Amino acid sequence: MPQVDNLDERIGALIIAKIDEQSVLSPEFPIWKYFRILDDSDCERMIEIFEWRYRFWILQFAERLSYDPDGGFAVLVLLNAYFDMIAQLHGHKWGKALDEGLKLVFPELESEETVRKKLGHDLRAAIAHMGITTNIILQRGFSDPIVWGKYRGNQTTIVINPHLMLTHIRAHFDKYIASLRDPSPENDEKRRAFLKRIRKPAS
Numbered sequence: 001m002p003q004v005d006n007l008d009e010r011i012g013a014l015i016i017a018k019i020d021e022q023s024v025l026s027p028e029f030p031i032w033k034y035f036r037i038l039d040d041s042d043c044e045r046m047i048e049i050f051e052w053r054y055r056f057w058i059l060q061f062a063e064r065l066s067y068d069p070d071g072g073f074a075v076l077v078l079l080n081a082y083f084d085m086i087a088q089l090h091g092h093k094w095g096k097a098l099d100e101g102l103k104l105v106f107p108e109l110e111s112e113e114t115v116r117k118k119l120g121h122d123l124r125a126a127i128a129h130m131g132i133t134t135n136i137i138l139q140r141g142f143s144d145p146i147v148w149g150k151y152r153g154n155q156t157t158i159v160i161n162p163h164l165m166l167t168h169i170r171a172h173f174d175k176y177i178a179s180l181r182d183p184s185p186e187n188d189e190k191r192r193a194f195l196k197r198i199r200k201p202a203s
Helices: 007-011 031-037 040-066 072-079 082-089 094-105 113-130 162-181 185-198
Strands: 015-019 022-025 136-138 146-151 154-160
Touching (some): 015 040, 031 185, 040 072, 040 162, 040 185, 072 113, 072 136, 072 162, 082 094, 082 162, 094 113, 113 136, 162 185
Parallel strands (some): 136 154
Antiparallel strands (some): 015 022
16 A cells, blocks of 8 residues: 555545535644634534534434344444543543543433443443454343343343434434533533534544
C-alpha cells in the first residue's frame, strides 16, 4: 500500500455533515479544529453538526440492524462508545467516563456498582478489545434493555435486549440534544461542557 502525495487534490472539499440537504464543508482537519474556529455564538451550528453526524452515521445503521434477528452484537458494537462519549460531553474525564456515562443513561444503575463494573468489563472493554463479548447474553424476551441475575453458577450475569438498548440510548440522545438547545440557564453548564469537549482531539 503506497503513500499518496496528492491527498489535498484528490479529496478536495471535506464534507462533515449535511444540514437541510446542504453539505457542511470543513476548512480544517482534524475536524475538532473547525469547531475551534467557530465562536460560542455558533453553538447551535456545532450542535447541528454533532447531532447529524451521530444520527446519520451511527444511530440509523444501529436501528436497521436492530430489526435483524442476528444483528444484536453489531448493534452493541455501534453503540459501544456512547457511554464514554456522553459522559465526556458532560465534562467527565476519560478514566471515569464509562462509569459516569452508564449512570447518566441508566440512573437506576447508580446503586448497582457490581453491574456497572460487569458492563464495563464484559461489554465495553470486551467489544473494544476483542471485537465481541462472550460474557453477555443477548435475549429479546425481556421488557428492559438490561437485566441481570444468577445464571449457571455466575452470580451476576448481564442480559441485554439490543433493540431496547438502542431505543433507550436514542431517547437519551434526543433528550441530551434538546437540553443543549434549551436556553434555560440550568443548561448553561451543559453547553459549556459540550463546547469544550468537541473542540478537543478525540481520546
